[in-house]
Structures are given as C-alpha cells and as structure tokens.
Amino acid sequence: MTTQATPRERLLDAAGELFYRDGVHIGVDALCKAAGVSKKSMYQLFRSKDELIAESLASHGPSYQRVLEPGPEDGNTPRERILAVFERQDAALTDGDFRGCPFVSTAVELKNPEHPGSVVARHFKQRLTDFFESELVAAGAEDPQLLAVQLTMVFDGASARAVVRAQSLGGVGVTLAASVLDAAGIKAPALAGQTR
Amino acid sequence: MTTQATPRERLLDAAGELFYRDGVHIGVDALCKAAGVSKKSMYQLFRSKDELIAESLASHGPSYQRVLEPGPEDGNTPRERILAVFERQDAALTDGDFRGCPFVSTAVELKNPEHPGSVVARHFKQRLTDFFESELVAAGAEDPQLLAVQLTMVFDGASARAVVRAQSLGGVGVTLAASVLDAAGIKAPALAGQTR
DNA sequence: CAGAGCGTAAACCGATCTGTTTCCTTCTGC
DNA sequence: GCAGAAGGAAACAGATCGGTTTACGCTCTG
Structure with missing residues (x-):
C-alpha cells in the first residue's frame, strides 16, 4: 500500500528524491503526484515550495x-x-x-x-x-x-x-x-x- | 549604443551572463530582452535554447x-x-x-x-x-x-x-x-x- | 524610386509554473 | 447512524515556459 507513512513523510521522501534527481526546478504537481499527496495537503503542511526544499534537505x-x-x-x-x-x-x-x-x-x-x-x-x-x-x-x-x-x-x-x-x-x-x-x-x- | 555587436554576439554575451547569474532555467524571453534581440532572430540563429546554452558555454x-x-x-x-x-x-x-x-x-x-x-x-x-x-x-x-x-x-x-x-x-x-x-x-x- | 532582406515588436500556441479553491470520499469517535 | 475532520482529485487563477508566426519598419542595392 502506498499510504503507510504520513503525507508529510511521503512528501519529504519524494522531495528528497526528485529534487536530487531532477533538480529543484521540478514542478510541485509532479512532486505531489509522486508522493501521492494532494497539492492542498502540501500547501497546508508547508508554506511554500521553498520551505519544502529546505525541510526536505534538512530531513535527509x-x-x-x-x-x-x-x-x-x-x-x-x-x-x-x-x-x-x-x-x-x-x-x-x-x-x-x-x-x-x-x-x-x-x-x-x-x-x-x-x-x-x-x-x-x-x-x-x-x-x-x-x-x-x-x-x-x-x-x-x-x-x-x-x-x-x-x-x-x-x-x-x-x-x-x-x-x-x-x-x-x-x-x-x-x-x-x-x-x-x-x-x-x-x-x-x-x-x-x-x-x- | 546597444547595437554594436551582431545579434548573435549579443545573444551569446547575454546568455553567458544570465545563465551564469540566474541559472539555465531563466526564460528565453528575459534572455532576448537583455540581449536586445527578438525571439524570432534567436530561433533562426540557434535551433533551440539547449543549443544556445551549449554555444554560449563554448564561446565563453x-x-x-x-x-x-x-x-x-x-x-x-x-x-x-x-x-x-x-x-x-x-x-x-x-x-x-x-x-x-x-x-x-x-x-x-x-x-x-x-x-x-x-x-x-x-x-x-x-x-x-x-x-x-x-x-x-x-x-x-x-x-x-x-x-x-x-x-x-x-x-x-x-x-x-x-x-x-x-x-x-x-x-x-x-x-x-x-x-x-x-x-x-x-x-x-x-x-x-x-x-x- | 522599387523591391528584397534583415531584424524587431508583439501576438499567439499549448504546456507548465506556483498557489488557491471547491468538491467529495473516507475514516474516526460517539 | 452520524457529526466532523482529514485528505485526495481536480478545476481554477495568473504568470511564465519554449517555440512559432505575423506584421511592420529599416536599410541596403539596383
């Protein structure tokens, strides 16, 4: 099942991988799709994409x-x-x-x-x-x-x-x-x- | 006067500076504006943005x-x-x-x-x-x-x-x-x- | 002066960008 | 069963992306 970890963890994981593989210019849409999280959830977990970049880096x-x-x-x-x-x-x-x-x-x-x-x-x-x-x-x-x-x-x-x-x-x-x-x-x- | 060099030279110069300063993800519009060259001219001087990236790097x-x-x-x-x-x-x-x-x-x-x-x-x-x-x-x-x-x-x-x-x-x-x-x-x- | 090019400005195309919103399903506690 | 929260799907907004096209000058040449 895809949904084992919390949306936040899934986002940080996907961000860590995709930002690293494709660069930080990858779109938020692709990121959320990979994480199986809606953009709505993402934007209430993180203030902005920039914050997600920083938190993802910090978490990894x-x-x-x-x-x-x-x-x-x-x-x-x-x-x-x-x-x-x-x-x-x-x-x-x-x-x-x-x-x-x-x-x-x-x-x-x-x-x-x-x-x-x-x-x-x-x-x-x-x-x-x-x-x-x-x-x-x-x-x-x-x-x-x-x-x-x-x-x-x-x-x-x-x-x-x-x-x-x-x-x-x-x-x-x-x-x-x-x-x-x-x-x-x-x-x-x-x-x-x-x-x- | 801005127009001293040829459009090609102006494009390569602007590309070298902007790609370096802002990254290669900067838009073609901004690039052409900085170079004082129309997009039409750019696209008949270079096949694509990728080619411009390579040629700019090579020229500098x-x-x-x-x-x-x-x-x-x-x-x-x-x-x-x-x-x-x-x-x-x-x-x-x-x-x-x-x-x-x-x-x-x-x-x-x-x-x-x-x-x-x-x-x-x-x-x-x-x-x-x-x-x-x-x-x-x-x-x-x-x-x-x-x-x-x-x-x-x-x-x-x-x-x-x-x-x-x-x-x-x-x-x-x-x-x-x-x-x-x-x-x-x-x-x-x-x-x-x-x-x- | 006529006409051919060259090059700019700008509209246009479909796709994608960040970010917001709406709707609907699903799960939980009582 | 049912209220309420959580979260996914998707439409939406306005801007920008790479790339094409049209239209209008300008300058050179005959």
Missing part, C-alpha cells in the same frame, strides 16, 4: 551523514576514519544514479545564498568539516581547522568531478585525501611511524 | 581559460604556473558575484550528462586537467595523469566551497594545491631541493 541530511560516517569496521585511528568517508563517497559515486553532493547541488541550483535551502546546505557542509576537524584534533594535527576545510574541498571536488564526468572516479578522491593527510604528517599506521 | 570557455592561465609574471617553473591558476581562482572568488565554475554549475543544473551543454562543460574541464598534466610532465612528476585529476578536484572543490559558503576562501585552495604538489615531490624552488 542526517541519513546522508550516516551513510558517510565511518562504522566500527572502518578502523579506529582518525586517519582511517577520515579516509573511510572518502571511500564511502567513492562507492556511492560508482552507483549509477549519483549526481553529486545534494547540498552542493542544491546550493548551486538555488544561486541565492539566503534561500532557506542554501542555509540548510551550508549547515550540513559545516557538519562534515566539523567531523574532519574533530578527528584531526584527535590525530594531533598542527592546523586541524585548515586541514578540515581542505578535506571538505577534496570531498566536494570529487563530487563535482563525478557530476561532470558522469562516471566513476576510481578512488582518486581517496588517494587525494590520503595525500593531504600524508602532507600533514598524519601517516598510515602500518607503513610509516604512527602518530601515537 | 576560451576567455575563462585565459583568465585562469598564468601570465609571464607568474614565474616559469611548472609549480609556479600551476599555483598561479589557483591564485587567480582565489582572486576571482573574492569578487562578490562569483558563483562557482560555470562549467560545473551548468553541468549540475542540467543533470543530464548528454545534454550538449554538459558535453561542452566536460570538454573544458578536460582542458584544465590537460594543462595541469602537461605542466606536471614538465616538472617530472611520477604520475602526472593522476596528479592532474587531483588538482582539478581541488579546483572544483574550492569553487564548490565558494558557492555554499558564499564568501571568500582566504587562499585555502592555493595552500591545498601546494600541499598536493609538495606530496608529489614537486617542491618550492627556494625552500627545498628542486626537481631538476
């Missing part, structure tokens, strides 16, 4: 983070945990229907940085940078703040490349992130002297 | 490249010439109305990688990678192909970050590119042993 942010964040099988050193993010990204990029980081894509499409959706995107990108930074602090990096921003850059660069190339990256993002960590003196445990 | 690509490419004042070693690209990008990002690399932005907005505009974008991104690679070959890098892709990633990552942050990067892209070159053994001339 945590799950997006969970996909990227390292699990217990990814090792316990900060370096391993950071590189696990890039390995997961690379794996996601290999999936055919990957269209780049949804936050970056949405911000690019919206153009206006004050759009509520852009604000949400900025927030979640900061969360990724914060994750990198806390791991880098744990690794004893010299300038964790700068390095965290650089790693976020690598992440978004890999995502952008996947979009324009429309094919797998073959792990270039992972090796690039590893290079950055190498240059910062955060070495691989088995090959060189470990940090501790 | 060379000038975009010229802005990035290093001049004689940027030094002559490959390392200097590569880093000059990132310094120029950083300078462009400081300009208020920068909205990311136009090729990446267009590819993200179009979604469809087979769209003529996406093909043009892919082409010009490859040109940047090729520039990096030729410089890296000159520098005697071990794996110039991989490094060139990595540098392109850094470039696009810096661009993406400028979009979501909507503010200057403070040279993080330059330092990241320098780190990548450092890690590849392409050292700064004065500080460490040079490659030759």
